[in-house]
Amino acid sequence: MATLRTGLILTLLACVLGGCQVIPFMEAVFAPDKVVPPEYDIPRDARLLVLVEDAHLPDIAAAARIKRELTKQINIQMLHYNVVYDVVAYEDVQALIGTDRDFYQLSDGEIGRRLESDMVLVVRIDDFRLKDSEYSTLWSGKLQTRIHLVSLDDDLLWPKDRPNGLVLPETKEVKYRDTTETYGVQLTETLAHDAADDIVKYFREYKIKQNIHDRPAPETDF
Numbered sequence: 001m002a003t004l005r006t007g008l009i010l011t012l013l014a015c016v017l018g019g020c021q022v023i024p025f026m027e028a029v030f031a032p033d034k035v036v037p038p039e040y041d042i043p044r045d046a047r048l049l050v051l052v053e054d055a056h057l058p059d060i061a062a063a064a065r066i067k068r069e070l071t072k073q074i075n076i077q078m079l080h081y082n083v084v085y086d087v088v089a090y091e092d093v094q095a096l097i098g099t100d101r102d103f104y105q106l107s108d109g110e111i112g113r114r115l116e117s118d119m120v121l122v123v124r125i126d127d128f129r130l131k132d133s134e135y136s137t138l139w140s141g142k143l144q145t146r147i148h149l150v151s152l153d154d155d156l157l158w159p160k161d162r163p164n165g166l167v168l169p170e171t172k173e174v175k176y177r178d179t180t181e182t183y184g185v186q187l188t189e190t191l192a193h194d195a196a197d198d199i200v201k202y203f204r205e206y207k208i209k210q211n212i213h214d215r216p217a218p219e220t221d222f
Contacts, residue, residue: 033207040149040158042119042203047086049117050074051093051108054125065188066128066143073196074123081204088115109154119157120150123199124165128191130184139183141173143191147199166202171195 042048052071057063068090075087092115097103103111112120127144146165149157159166171194173187 034210069192
């Protein structure tokens, strides 16, 4: 404890002598994290189907890859953060596609029912690209998605006020020059991971750093 106290004193002294602001420094050290609650509480004992759809992306191979990676990343994070008890594997969805000729005529809820899930998280990919154009030598990843949660009866569970789904901010990766085609696979995995992180946060509690000025003033008796 004495060592920690001495370290804080020395750091604060160096900060003052160096001309930095004391209050922002103290905020960064002592301000508690802000707890952000989930937008929707999925029952912990639920089995969830993540169904990733795309808006007829032109590159079929790239579309298949991002759908697979995004599904797997969302499943991994849903289980990691104990949002749900179980998930439907991506391979099970593909198996149903291969055995049911009417798959694409089924509703999302019916697909969830056939795969023995309790509800369906529908993720629609509105835009996905790895380059600005097919002639570009720069990789510039972009992934735009919207999400909604439905019951097996296709009732909209969340978000209630957006029947077409909640549009998420674009997931982007900065431009990077790489002549190897394998970098496209790596970029796809990175975009899927980052987008999955944004999506799962709507269904789990997490913490963010907050500025002391953002906290409500303490209540007083006068």
